Amino acid sequence: MKKPVRVAVTGAAGQIGYALLFRIASGEMLGKDQPVILQMLELPLDKAQAALKGVMMELEDCAFPLLAGMVGTDDPRVAFKDADVALLVGARPRGPGMERKDLLLENAKIFTEQGKALNDVASRNVKVLVVGNPANTNAYIAMKSAPDLPAKNFTAMLRLDHNRALSQLAIKAGVQVADIDRLIVWGNHSPTMYPDYRFATVANASLKDKINDADWNANDFIPKVGKRGAAIIEARGLSSAASAANAAIDHVRDWLLGSNGKWVTMGIPSDGSYGIPKDVLYGFPVTTQGGEYTMIRDLPIDDFSRERMDKTLAELEEERAGVAHLL
Ligand SMILES: NC(=O)c1ccc[n+]([C@@H]2O[C@H](COP(=O)([O-])OP(=O)(O)OC[C@H]3O[C@@H](n4cnc5c(N)ncnc54)[C@H](O)[C@@H]3O)[C@@H](O)[C@H]2O)c1
Numbered sequence: 001m002k003k004p005v006r007v008a009v010t011g012a013a014g015q016i017g018y019a020l021l022f023r024i025a026s027g028e029m030l031g032k033d034q035p036v037i038l039q040m041l042e043l044p045l046d047k048a049q050a051a052l053k054g055v056m057m058e059l060e061d062c063a064f065p066l067l068a069g070m071v072g073t074d075d076p077r078v079a080f081k082d083a084d085v086a087l088l089v090g091a092r093p094r095g096p097g098m099e100r101k102d103l104l105l106e107n108a109k110i111f112t113e114q115g116k117a118l119n120d121v122a123s124r125n126v127k128v129l130v131v132g133n134p135a136n137t138n139a140y141i142a143m144k145s146a147p148d149l150p151a152k153n154f155t156a157m158l159r160l161d162h163n164r165a166l167s168q169l170a171i172k173a174g175v176q177v178a179d180i181d182r183l184i185v186w187g188n189h190s191p192t193m194y195p196d197y198r199f200a201t202v203a204n205a206s207l208k209d210k211i212n213d214a215d216w217n218a219n220d221f222i223p224k225v226g227k228r229g230a231a232i233i234e235a236r237g238l239s240s241a242a243s244a245a246n247a248a249i250d251h252v253r254d255w256l257l258g259s260n261g262k263w264v265t266m267g268i269p270s271d272g273s274y275g276i277p278k279d280v281l282y283g284f285p286v287t288t289q290g291g292e293y294t295m296i297r298d299l300p301i302d303d304f305s306r307e308r309m310d311k312t313l314a315e316l317e318e319e320r321a322g323v324a325h326l327l
């Protein structure tokens with residue numbers, strides 16, 4: 001029997017938490033032979049803690065053979081203690097009349113505190129995925145608040161955008177999702193993101209040549225992927241949850257178990273590649289192996305792409321400037 005992996009999940013009683021925890025406990029994230037201990041964090045409010053208790057009762061009722069233990073708490077230092085993986089899902093949602101700037105500042109407080117707690121008590125090699133919005137900037141704040149941990153271990157979720165783009169491309173080209181490789185989503189998890197299939201292949205041929213529709217790319221595909229989150233909210237009255245949980249599982253599974261040479265998109269701190277300033281948490285193409293990711297470098301960037309990559313960068317720089325005084 002393998003040693004259990006400690007997985008911390010914040011916002012555990014929320015929508016995404018409910019779609020995520022049962023799949024982690026069943027082995028879909030870390031493997032069907034890997035026991036896990038779930039360390040779940042919720043707000044110190046009666047309602048949130050009661051809901052968390054209910055989720056834990058249901059986890060118990062599943063009798064998952066791989067679930068080696070559970071902790072439910074309102075204290076980040078308890079939730080992150082010795083954590084090997086931390087999924088930071090809980091965040092302050094935008095309230096009525098709240099400006100984007102206010103949302104950033106409210107979340108900055110949460111992610112500063114959680115970054116510090118990770119710094120103090122988590123495994124020295126903890127792998128952190130930030131899902132809570134604004135995900136890239138929240139991940140940046142947590143990274144900056146955890147100076148003793150490797151900065152490269154702080155990542156933001158662009159995988160939902162990557163998966164959304166894959167499905168739209170498969171529909172357009174009449175191919176299977178599984179046959180598409182070398183897709184990228186550059187930048188911020190926001191409508192400014194740039195899904196880029198210039199290098200994508202399907203059965204080793206160019207997907208761009210197969211689609212051959214620049215107008216569809218610029219006026220249909222890019223805006224559709226960028227605004228998909230809003231379209232789900234409009235349709236469901238709630239933001240995406242099952243697909244977000246699925247993307248979080250894909251992100252962590254590939255990071256820890258490897259992408260088998262496939263390109264995947266992760267929000268990672270830039271090393272200065274592609275003209276993205278160092279440390280900016282930006283969606284980049286990577287391959288993963290043995291618990292490490294490697295950025296795909298030196299891809300040619302044309303004018304159309306440069307303009308979009310710079311636009312999403314400008315938004316991230318603005319977000320970063322808005323919280324700079326707190327870091
Ligand atoms: N990156 C992505 O692709 C992506 C996709 C979908 C949703 N999201 C974001 O994920 C977040 C969670 O979404 P949801 O639908 O599960 O929301 P939700 O409101 O249903 O659940 C969030 C939970 O987090 C808890 N929470 C809030 N602050 C917390 C804190 N400081 N510590 C611990 N728990 C805390 C809340 O009590 C709540 O139970 C939101 O910010 C949402 O915008 C991101």
Ligand SMILES: O=C(O)C[C@H](O)C(=O)O
Pocket residue numbers: 133160228229230232239240244
């Ligand atoms: O919660 C949102 O604003 C949307 C979410 O980030 C999504 O992409 O579905």
